[in-house]
Structures are given as structure tokens and as C-alpha cells.
Amino acid sequence: MENIKDIVLEYVINEYLEDEDEELTYDTPLISGGIVDSFSMVSLKRFLEAKYKISIPDDKATPEAFDTVNKITELVKEFTG
């Protein structure tokens, strides 16, 4: 479980965080915090699906479900069992 969290956190830092001085935690708001916008959320979803060989239905891929690394981890867990 920790592993998923860390992988997602690292991916978000590398791909979406523009401010290298900004500290990102597992609970930093990503969507409502403006770090990942609604268009970019599609690429984040695609990363999770490719990495964990899962398919996240559109009705589960909501801005709320993607708002923090912790929430994303919960979502991934739901589909990986």
C-alpha cells in the first residue's frame, strides 16, 4: 500500500509539479489546489491504469477521487483488490 502511495506521489511530483520548491504531501490538494487540472487528470488516470493494469470507470474518476495522493491510492486499491 505504501508502495502505491509513493509511486503516485513521485509521478505527480515529476510530471505535474512546476514549482520545485513546493512541498507535496499525500494530502496536498491536487485538483482543487490547481496542481493537476481537469484536462491533465486524464493523463494521470491513464498512468494509473497502465501501471496497475486496471480500468477506472469514468464515473469513479471524479475530481474529488483524484484530489490527493491518499484518495488516488484508495481508488487504485479498490480496483486492484
Added chain:
Amino acid sequence: MLNIGSYEERIKDFDWAISERELGYKEGDLINIGCYCSDRICKMGKGDRVALYWEGMHDKRKQYTFDQIRINSNKIGDYLRSLGIKNEDRVCLFLDKVPELFIGFLGVLKIGAIVQPLFSAFGDESLHVRLENAETTAIITQRKHVGKVRKLLDKTPHLKHVIIIDHDGIKPLKERETAFDMESYPEPQNFEIFPTKAESPSVLHYTSGTTGQPKGVKHVHYSLISQYLTTKWVLDLQDDDIYWCTADPGWVTGTSYGIIGPWSLGVTQFVSDVGFSAEAWYQFIEKYKVTVWYSAPTAIRSLMKAGDEIIKKFDLSSLRLLASVGEPLNAKAVTWSEEVFGHPFLDTYWQTETGSMMLTNFPGMKIKPGSMGKPFPGITAAVLDPKTHEPINEPGRIGLIAFKPGWPSMIRTYWNNEETYKSKFKNGWYLPGDRASIDSDGYFWFVGRDDDVINTGGHLVSPFEIESALLEHEAVAESAVVAKPDEVNMEVVKAFVLLKPGYEVDDMLELSIMNFIRKKLSSFAMPQEIEYVDSLPKTRSGKIMRRLLHAKEWGEEIGDTSTLEDDE
């Protein structure tokens, strides 16, 4: 009492001199938007009024009175002058929605320089082509975006100054970089506003077309005449309003109606630099008692998606007028807003080139949900036959939207591209590139674009720009980009891709293509879907037939393909 009074009365004998008189302007006078939006408001005795309530991430809050806006814009102007920046130099604002963006906009104009606001989510290639085209002298930015600028320095010899507004004082500044702190910079004594006149250039906004690079739309200080009056009559801003325009000043709505309109009227506005969430937005309306709210269909549809229950948690009774811009507002969104907020969103139609509202639903007018409304007084609008370019008089028949040139905020030219500018006029009419019909009551109904430009969430995207960028990805041999229907964004980008030999379709490869475009151009230019093909439909001379792919995505008739295979 509505500012417009009666629409029917206003269109009789309308003259833009109404606006000139209210602003105290006469032909030949000096006119400077920066001054009109700050110094003039202070001279009217409203210096102590709050001009800006601002909220950012991590619960950061700031507020500025009109007098503070005046002083701080003078500081920015003074600093730019100290760097040797002079009138008509291009100064780019590459900032999130921080106070320096709004105040800096006025500061640049006050020294007679041309302000070039660019959306801070642009990738480095999008930023580069716009700075290169405008031969921009200075860019004002933040630490978080400076990395993109540093990548371009070798390719932008005209860019002499990179001004960082939040430098931490620890990391060393690099080549051409300077630090500017608006709060601590001393208030300049005897700051002189540059004597701009009606036709002096003011704002340079970039917009995308079907082919070629983005075009810089040149506006002039006289645009204020249109922006002031349309704000007053359509958004009905009154002295005690709290106004919220959700647009980013990287785009024209964010400057015409997120800075110039409200501040030239001396009205208080709220700005959020926090990402979108329904809960946060409703909280802002409740907290700041927002009365007039100007937003966009994508945001409205996202709010609809968030449901009605959440609305009941907030007191939104302060709202009295809602309006929308950026893409067509569907009828369902209009009726929904009337049900849940007690007011319909008034759809407004205009574009970067028009500089101000052209067709709108006015307060007090009968609203036909799904319609763009009627022309603003003083605007002569029609739909033209696409072949003859003569006005269509038959109600309901679809044609090209057209406006008679001459309104104050009209584009003066495309920067270094007079030829394309001229091509926008046919038979004495300006054509914005959209199709519509007019009903028997004179209401305009949007049909669609007349070209391949994609409108995704209110952002215009050029398929050509994305196709060109895709070809720079190591795995892509050929590509074609079209719009695909989307429930929230109206349209999203879809790419058809032919891979180079040796590359296989793979999830990680797809992700790499998506992220490549996102970083190079922008998140909204990133294909939301990629379809891999063995070949692309082309004309005999090898031109990709986007129309055919577009028709497939929208379930439209492809028509006679033998004709399509001919060169157009």
C-alpha cells in the same frame, strides 16, 4: 433599476458617444486604460473602496483598495521604466491569477507599453512561439514558471528581462533575470502616465487558427469605450456590487471583463487563484457575497455534474446576475441555473478579435435558453450566405456570423500578419469564423465553427499546432487531430496516430505521447484520446482530410468521398 433600461429604447439612435461622455473622453483626448481603471476612480473619490479581494492556495488572502491598485501599478510601471522599457515595447505577463497579474496589467499600460498576457499553463513551445512572434522585451513571471522561460533564452534574443515577482533571495538569479517585489518597492514620486491616445496599442492577446502559428490580436486603448459600456449594460455592474469573473487574464475575457470592465466602473471584484471545485466556488460566493458572476459553460456544466445537494449547504442569496462566455451555453444549463440559483446564466457571444461582447442576452430581456441573444446596441450583426457573403433574411437558415466593422474594441490587426487580418473581411463584413441562424424574433442561435479550430472548455486549439508537435515525438510518423464531443468541455482533442516502424501500440507509449503534448503545448491541447491507424485519409496531393475524421467522431454524414478525395 437596470443600467440598460430598455433594450428596445437603447438600440434607437445608439451612439458610442454615450460611453465617451460617461468616461469624460472627447475625440483627440489622451486615453490610457491603466489610468482609467485606477487614478480616475481615485479622483472620483472611490480610492478607499476595495478593488480586489484575492484568495490563493493555502488560505492566502489579500485585498487592495483602488488607491493601492493605483500606487502598486505605478510601482510596476516605474520598475519597468528603470529597466529601460519604453512605450510600445511588448511586456508579457506569465503569471497565475496572483494580484501582480491584475495590477501589472495596468502598470504596463501606464508606461505606454503593450501588455501581452499569456496563460501560465502553456508549455514551453506554446510560450516560445508567442514570445518570438511578438518580439517580447520583458516577461514578468513567478519562480514556479521560470524554468519554462529559461529553456527559451537561446531562442528569444529580443527577450532582455525576466522579472521574477517572488524570488526567495536565496537561489542565485540567472542570465537576464531580475527580482521585483511589489510590496516592498518604494512608491514612486511624480509617476507620469504615458500620454497614449485612442489608437495607441494596448493589449496583445494570442489566439489559435486552423493553420499556421497563433496570431497576436492587437487592441488599442480606445477599446475601453466598448468594454466599459458592455460591462455596465450587460453585466449590469452597479456601485455596491461584488463581481466575480472566473476567467484567467491569459485570455481575453480575463482582461476585458476581469480587469478593464469592472475597474473602469470602480466596482469591487473577487479573484480566486485556487483550482476548481464546486464546494470552493460556492463557498467563495457565500463568503464574499458575490452579486454578479461571469463564468464559462465548462465550469457551469461541472457544477451541474457536482449535483444540487451541495448547493443547499451554502447561502447563495447574494447572487443577482449570472452570465456566461467562451463556448455555446446549452439550454439545459440555462434552465438549471434558473432552478437552483433563481437566475438564468445569460449567454454572451464574442471573441478575442472583437474585444467585447457582440451578441448577448440582456438583463430584463426574454431569454430563449440555448440562444446567444441579440446584438449589443451599436453592433450591426447578420448571418451571411457562405457563397455570396450577402445577409440571409430567411429566419432559421444557417450562415456565417458577420459584424459590420467599426466598434471601438475591434481588432486593429494581427501582429505582423496583416494578410490574415484582411482575409477576415468579406463584402464589408468582419467574419469571426462561426456559423449561426437568426430566428424570426431576431435571436441568434449558434451552430458551430466554420473551420477546424477546436473549442475545448472555452480554449481555442489549433489542430495544426498539435499535429506539428506530435510529429516531434520519436514514435509518431503521421497524425491528424480533430474535435471529439464531450459532455463537460463540449469538445476535446482526439488524435489519430500512425506509428513509425518498430513502435508498437502500448499504454506507456500512449501516456508518453499525451504528456509530450501537455508539456510542449498545454494540458488542454493534450489528446484526451488517441486512435492508432495504419493510414490517414488524404487528398491526392497528400493533404490530410480532417473533415472526414471529424464527421466520423460526430456521427455525421461523410458525404461524397470521391469529392473529398479531390484537393480543396
